[in-house]
Amino acid sequence: MSIEYWAKGDIPPGPIKATVVPDVKRLASIIKQHKKPIMMIGPEIHRLSELIGGDILSNLINISNSIKAEITVSDSKTVRELDSRGFKDYVIAFPLEVVQKISSNKSNYDLAILIGFHYYYGWLLLNYLKHYAYKHLNTMSIDPYPQPNATWTFPLLPLSIWYKNLCQLEGELKLVS
Structure with missing residues (x-):
């Protein structure tokens, strides 16, 4: 079951x-x-981890390994954490550059999953993809708040329930790999 996102003043015009x-x-x-x-993965991932008292980065690494997704990060704290865990399969790049790269027709990506960005920055990144890559790319926000410009998004949930859902998503994806 899915719900259509609608919030007055939050959706730019368009279908x-x-x-x-x-x-x-x-x-x-x-x-x-x-x-x-x-x-x-955005820099807010650390604040979310502190708020819930969990290790979200570990969950994201496991999800990425399960679906064979490339990880891109832009902040030094995430890079240090990934390096300290021995995880080397990531790319350091500015989010806007990544979005411009994957919106080109030369890109072979078919799904962009965003998490850990400030709401307004994630909104802008997804808005760019929605307008310039809608023919070949789907988008997904797995943040604890809904993003109106993503193709699919999590609902607005309390952080504890959101984290439980993220862990359940990790478990569902591990079943396949």
């Missing part, structure tokens, strides 16, 4: 708007349908 997917199994099946995903 493309997010579908809120509250069912984690449905979200996992959507991700599994894509051949070449990319995961963009």
